[in-house]
Amino acid sequence: MTDLAELRAWQPFEITADGGQGTPEALAELLRGHEDFAGLLTREKAVVFRGFHLTEETLDPVLNLLLPNRLAYVHGNSPRTKVGSNVYTSTEYPQELTISMHNELSYGRRWPSRLVFFCATAPATGGATPIVDGELWLASLDPEVREAFAGGVRYTQNLHDGLGLGKSWQETFETSDRAEVEAYLRGAECDWKWLPDGTLRITQVRHSTLTHPETGAEVWFNQSDQWHPASLGDETAAELAQILPEEELPQSVTFADGSPIPAEHVLQVRDRGLENAVDVDWHQGDLMVIDNVAVGHGRRSFTGPRRVLVAMTD
Structure with a gap:
């Protein structure tokens, strides 16, 4: 490093x-x-x-x-x-x-x-x-946080069919053709299913860090803090929890094995990224x-x- x-x-x-x-x-x-x-x-x-x-x-x-x-x-x-x-x-x-x-x-x-x-x-x-060096961002995290994320993360999206919270699947993929969307998701190695109301649910397991292909530096490379309800603030997260279970939120994240990510972990990730940014x-x-x-x-x-x-x- x-x-x-x-x-x-x-x-x-x-x-x-x-x-x-x-x-x-x-x-x-x-x-x-x-x-x-x-x-x-x-x-x-x-x-x-x-x-x-x-x-x-x-x-x-x-x-x-x-x-x-x-x-x-x-x-x-x-x-x-x-x-x-x-x-x-x-x-x-x-x-x-x-x-x-x-x-x-x-x-x-x-x-x-x-x-x-x-x-x-x-x-x-x-x-x-603000821009932050990904190697510095990774190094700024407490060792127990880096270790907790070592296995990667699992993202879940619920993209509605035109009416609902967040973006629709049509907006997200710039098409209204389901077959075209499915072809993209197959190529992206995602799991998905269409729900009865037309919502598209997508899950994907990804890395938490990445090795830069040219420099060899290991960098923090995931969006767990932005996908986690804790990033919304206590009041907004509580209001959403009353409306929807977590698995039905427009987006959510867990560790790769499906276990919950502690709120304090993602808040540390968010805050140290901003603190170290230029x-x-x-x-x-x-x-x-x-x-x-x-x-x-x-x-x-x-x-x-x-x-x-x-x-x-x-």
């Missing part, structure tokens, strides 16, 4: 246009001329571009260079809106809420290797995208690329309008 002091000192790598007077064309030219951007991203884990005055209208050529195979947000569990060719709004949770750290689609059989965030409208206050503050036109295995990301609360778009590649 890398020295903890070195991990705590980590910051994303910033590339700023001379005098902040760059152009989208200049950024595209910079990327085309870079000999090994993939290697740079592996070394730095996150790269932020500032001062190139990108807009939504000029974003596509840059995304084409950074994300050669732009992916759809299929099987994603957070609310967002598709605004372009596999370009989406970032998670549309209320602005007063902080979104805890996570790696995109880490609960799936496959996940994107790289994400791009683009700031179309900067918030009045707050709204940073905030990336946004200015209109900024763009950030992250290695989705090396670092997790989240969102700080904010005021005023905020529009951050996200796209991903395998």
